[in-house]
Amino acid sequence: MKNFIKKIFKKAGFVVRRRTVDFNLPKMNYEDISQLLFFKRCFDYLGKVDGDVVECGVGQGKSLLSLAFLIKDEMSGRKIWGFDSFEGFPEPSREDQSLRNVKKGDIYSNINSSNIVTFFEIAGMDRLLVKHQVNLIKGFFKNTLTTYRGSQIALLHIDADLYDSYLDVLRELYPKVAKGGIIIFDEYITTADYSKFPGASKAVDEFFGQLKSNIRRDKITGKYYLVKT
Template sequence: MSVATEIIKCLGHIPMPKKPYKRPFHDKTWLHHLLYFKEVYDLIRDKDGEIVECGVGHGHSLYKLCMLSTYEGKGRKITAFDSFEGFPEPAAEDQCAKTAKKGQWKVATSVTIRQLILEEGKLDAAEVDSLVTFVPGFFENTMPLVKERPVAFLHLDVDLYESYKTTLTTFWPMIVKGGVVLFDEYNQFMDKWPGAVKAIDEVLGERAKDIQYNKAANRHFIVK
C-alpha cells in the first residue's frame, strides 16, 4: 500500500491542504507526519482533555490537529502557544555547530495561521475561533499564567532548552493518564537541538525511558 493510499484510508474525509509546504502536499515527509499524528491521536479518543501545542511555527501541525479534532466530533479544544517573535535568547545548553539565535523562526502570526486553517480546512471563522485559542508571548511569561486543566494531547515543537524545560514542566502534571506528549526534537536531532534532549530528560527523569520512536515520521512521543 502506498503512503498516499494509507493516508486516505486512515483519514478519510479530512481535507488535504493545497500547499502545506513549498513542496507538494503529497510529499512523503508531510504524509508520514500526518499519519503519525493520526496514529497517536487515536490513543486519546477515549480520554478527556484538551489539545495543547507549544511552538506553532508555520501552523502546519496546528492545521492537522484542527482537522483531527473537528472530525473527531467531540468538541475537543486546542490552545496554541507561541511567541510569534521567533526564538528567545538561547541558553548555554543550546550551543552547537548550528547555533540558534534570538529572533530566528519568526515566520508567521496568529492571523496568518488562522487564515491557513480557514482556507485549507474548509471551516468557517466561527468554527476556527471556537476551536483554537492562540496565546502569544514567550513561554517564560505565558506558562506561569496557565490554569490547571486536563490535557490529553500535548505537542511540543519548541527547539530550545529553556523552552522545553518551561513548557514540559508546566504541562506534564496536567497530562491525563493515557494522554500523550509529542516531541518534535529529541534524539534524532541531538546535534542540532542538544538543549531539547537535555531538558526533556531532566523533566521526565526515569520516565524518559518510556519515550517511543515513530520511525516513519522520525519523531518521538510518550504515553503517560
C-alpha cells in the same frame, strides 16, 4: 482570465470572497503528511481520554493545522491551544550550542492570533471551528503557560527546539496532562533535528530522569512520545 472564472463562479451561485490578509500558505511536504498520520495514530490511541490538545511551538502553523483537521474529523469538541512568541526564539542557552548556531529571533512565523482564522480558512478549515476551538496565545512560554485555562491535556505537542523552552513547557504543562495522555517531543535524540537542537533532548532527559526509559519511538516517523501513566 481570473475575472472570467470569477464571473462563472458567481453565476453558479458561489460566493467569491476577497482575501483580506495576503500571505503564502506554508507548503505541506511528505514529512508533514507523515506527521499527520503519526498524530492520527496518537488520536486513535487516545480514544476516550478527555482533554484538549496543546502545541508549544506553532511556527508556521503546519502541525497546528494538521491537529485542527484531526479534531474536526474526531468531532469530539476538543480545543487546541497554540503557544508561541510569534517573534521567534528567546535567547538560547549554553545547552543549545551546535553547528546550527541558533540565535534569538530565529524561526519567524507569519501567522498570529489575528490572521489565524483566514490562514486556516484558506487551508480549508471551517471558520466556526477555528473561532470556537482554536486558541493562539502569543508570548514567551515563561510568561504565557501559566495562563493556560483549558481543560486537562490529552495531547501535548512540543516543537520548541530549545533547552529552556522544553523545560518551561514540561514544568508547567506536564502536571496538566491527563493519565493516558500523550506528550510528543519533536526534537529528541535520534530525530533529524537532534544535532541542530541538542538542548531539547537534554531538557527531556533531565526532566524525566529514570522515567525517560518509558519514552517510545514511533517506528514510521522516528518521532518520540511518552504516554503518561
